[in-house]
Amino acid sequence: MTLTRKSLRQQIKEILLTRILQGEYRPGDRLIELQIAQEFGTSQAPVRESLRELEALGFVESVPYRGARVRAVSxxxxxxxxxxxxxxxxxxxxxxxxxxxxxxxxxxxxxxxxxxxxxxxxxxxxxxxxxxxxxxxxxxxxxxxxxxxxxxxxxxxxxxxxxxxxxxxxxxxxxxxxxxxxxxxxxxxxxxxxxxxxxxxxxxxxxxxxxxx
Amino acid sequence: MTLTRKSLRQQIKEILLTRILQGEYRPGDRLIELQIAQEFGTSQAPVRESLRELEALGFVESVPYRGARVRAVSxxxxxxxxxxxxxxxxxxxxxxxxxxxxxxxxxxxxxxxxxxxxxxxxxxxxxxxxxxxxxxxxxxxxxxxxxxxxxxxxxxxxxxxxxxxxxxxxxxxxxxxxxxxxxxxxxxxxxxxxxxxxxxxxxxxxxxxxxxx
DNA sequence: TGACTTTCGTTTATCGATAATTTATTCTTG
DNA sequence: CAAGAATAAATTATCGATAAACGAAAGTCA
The missing domain is CATH 1.20.120.530 (GntR ligand-binding domain-like)
Structure with missing residues (x-):
């Protein structure tokens, strides 16, 4: 079975989203690019792009040079x-x-x-x-x-x-x-x-x- | 005057968006990453991220391994x-x-x-x-x-x-x-x-x- | 002591290069 | 000549490494 039918970016995005929706990552939690990359055995790039997508979808918010966090809904x-x-x-x-x-x-x-x-x-x-x-x-x-x-x-x-x-x-x-x-x-x-x-x-x-x- | 007050990604995104909105890029036009990177004198990475953001905003659509195009509104x-x-x-x-x-x-x-x-x-x-x-x-x-x-x-x-x-x-x-x-x-x-x-x-x-x- | 500066570790942002994939082109082979 | 395989060219996807920025901790001087 191939684990890489889809792009890494897509796969990582889906996993992160699942974790956010299931509450594994809590609002406010930091999402550190290299840490996530290491966990999935990839480089930083696809993780970054995943985070950008999640940011656009409103699940994550990020500040330049300060990283991404799970967004809290007020x-x-x-x-x-x-x-x-x-x-x-x-x-x-x-x-x-x-x-x-x-x-x-x-x-x-x-x-x-x-x-x-x-x-x-x-x-x-x-x-x-x-x-x-x-x-x-x-x-x-x-x-x-x-x-x-x-x-x-x-x-x-x-x-x-x-x-x-x-x-x-x-x-x-x-x-x-x-x-x-x-x-x-x-x-x-x-x-x-x-x-x-x-x-x-x-x-x-x-x-x-x-x-x- | 510094040209790099904002991140490259942000700057590129804004320029590309302007071009799309002003019609310089027409619907259906291809947006080739390395070509754009070369034009701005950057590497591929920030261009990619810009395109991803524009995609999330609905101005661009992209297919894996086939690149991004300006989205046409039907x-x-x-x-x-x-x-x-x-x-x-x-x-x-x-x-x-x-x-x-x-x-x-x-x-x-x-x-x-x-x-x-x-x-x-x-x-x-x-x-x-x-x-x-x-x-x-x-x-x-x-x-x-x-x-x-x-x-x-x-x-x-x-x-x-x-x-x-x-x-x-x-x-x-x-x-x-x-x-x-x-x-x-x-x-x-x-x-x-x-x-x-x-x-x-x-x-x-x-x-x-x-x-x- | 306490405010300011400096240093250091962590993390993001960007780079240049390589691998993977698609599309177009050329080459067979019947 | 057409159908299909093999090759070549173009482009995206990913990698590993470096540069830039931030935040905290240590150091300095009044």
């Missing part, structure tokens, strides 16, 4: 994401209602998975399926630019988990998605869009409340 | 930008109405500049001021995430000029911005948002019409 930034999410997901839902043509099986499955995770008390898994639900709608809308923008918001379970923690009963959280699904099933884009927007804005409010606590 | 992509713009600029205008507190002098100036450009028959300048008008609103909204997303859409005069060309009388185009300005002056965020959304959607329709032509 509470304020998290709060600022929600109005943008709400606006573009509304657009996505409108378009998705048409393109799905009532085929909401995948969305059903995510809601079911949320309930199972709720039964297991696995909040992380639940938030993952929550994100997946939203992503399915975004992916169904057919607008690539919109999809790109949504991804650039880096809506990750790891970050969102703090929003719902202790605030909402898990099964209730899962059920909150059902009206949206039903509107999509019925092909009512206007309604689906409005509901999804309110849904996202609701969580935005939660973040704002959390800021004062 | 008509479809341009059309897909508008619904996203409309949605987030609506959000921006709502927030901007509050934060501007009636201070719309800069917006006035851009409309005036649009009229002057219309008098001069300088369509490029006019579209630049049009973009600037929208950017002022986005910048005024106070949501950094939203600003980042808006910038990532790469709303450039060079691309937009095709949308308005021959379709709209220049002075009329400038005047279309006035109701939005007045709503902002009055501090009516809801109205400003709705007007701006319609305004942007209107141009989205134009693009769609242009597709069939």
């Amino acid at each position: 509470q304020q930034e998290l709060a600022e994401v929600y109005p943008v999410r709400a606006a573009i997901e509304e657009v996505a839902a409108r378009a998705a209602a048409v393109r799905l043509a009532g085929d909401v099986g995948a969305l059903e499955a995510e809601i079911a998975a949320m309930h199972r995770a709720a039964d297991d008390g696995d909040l992380y898994a639940q938030v993952c399926h929550d994100v997946a639900f939203h992503r399915l709608i975004v992916d169904a809308c057919g607008n690539r630019v919109l999809q790109e923008v949504w991804r650039s918001l880096r809506i990750e379970a790891r970050t969102l988990i703090s929003v719902v923690k202790t605030e909402i009963e898990p099964h209730h959280l899962a059920d909150m998605h059902r009206p949206i699904l039903e509107a999509l099933r019925a092909g009512d884009g206007d309604l689906a869009g409005r509901l999804l927007r309110q849904h996202v804005e609701f969580f935005g409010e939660l973040v704002l409340k959390g800021e004062h606590a | 008509q479809q992509e341009l059309a897909e930008v508008y619904p996203v713009r409309a949605a987030i600029e609506e959000v921006a205008a709502r927030a901007a109405a509050v934060r501007l507190a009636g201070d719309v002098g800069a917006l006035e100036a851009e409309i005036a500049a649009m009229h002057r450009a219309a008098d001069d028959g300088d369509l490029y300048a006019q579209v630049c001021h049009d973009v600037a008008f929208h950017r002022l609103i986005v910048d005024a909204c106070g949501n950094r995430v939203l600003q980042e997303v808006w910038r990532s859409l790469r709303i450039e005069a060079r691309t937009l000029i095709s949308v308005v060309k021959t379709e709209i009388e220049p002075h009329h185009l400038a005047d279309m911005h006035r109701p939005i300005l007045e709503a902002l002056r009055a501090g009516d965020g809801d109205l400003a948002g709705r007007l701006l959304r319609q305004h942007v959607e209107f141009f989205g329709e134009l693009v769609l019409k242009g597709e069939h032509a």
Whole structure:
């Protein structure tokens, strides 16, 4: 088996990203080029390029001659994401209602998975399926630019988990998605869009409340 | 005077970006690393990193072992930008109405500049001021995430000029911005948002019409 | 003592050269 | 003459080494 089907840069980038998303590297942790290069048995160059890409994606921040660190998402930034999410997901839902043509099986499955995770008390898994639900709608809308923008918001379970923690009963959280699904099933884009927007804005409010606590 | 206050990477990136935006490099043009390095008297490394950044910003696209090219914006992509713009600029205008507190002098100036450009028959300048008008609103909204997303859409005069060309009388185009300005002056965020959304959607329709032509 | 300078170790930024890959060209071979 | 293999040319990807910049620690002088 070849370990080098893709470019080193690509491979290193993916490994680093996994580590960031899984919390192996914590926000603020330094990412030292030569150290990483040594670990992977490569030279500094592909590591540098990986870090640059991760920086452009917003997962890492770096200062000239002072290196790269895992970027921390501030509470304020998290709060600022929600109005943008709400606006573009509304657009996505409108378009998705048409393109799905009532085929909401995948969305059903995510809601079911949320309930199972709720039964297991696995909040992380639940938030993952929550994100997946939203992503399915975004992916169904057919607008690539919109999809790109949504991804650039880096809506990750790891970050969102703090929003719902202790605030909402898990099964209730899962059920909150059902009206949206039903509107999509019925092909009512206007309604689906409005509901999804309110849904996202609701969580935005939660973040704002959390800021004062 | 030092030519190297910033890193080479940064300098090269800016120069390349300028060339792309000013049309010196056309969409599809190849960007050959060693050739550019030679031109600037540097090695390949900083050029590579510049290209990676430009790729992340969406101005360049590259294929492994086949190099980088200036990215062409397809008509479809341009059309897909508008619904996203409309949605987030609506959000921006709502927030901007509050934060501007009636201070719309800069917006006035851009409309005036649009009229002057219309008098001069300088369509490029006019579209630049049009973009600037929208950017002022986005910048005024106070949501950094939203600003980042808006910038990532790469709303450039060079691309937009095709949308308005021959379709709209220049002075009329400038005047279309006035109701939005007045709503902002009055501090009516809801109205400003709705007007701006319609305004942007209107141009989205134009693009769609242009597709069939 | 305490502020300023100097030195030193660490890390990034850049370089020049080599390896790997693609594309175009030339050479077979039927 | 066409199809395919082999070769050559161009370019990217990676390497190993050096230069530049930073931060901390040690040293200096009032």
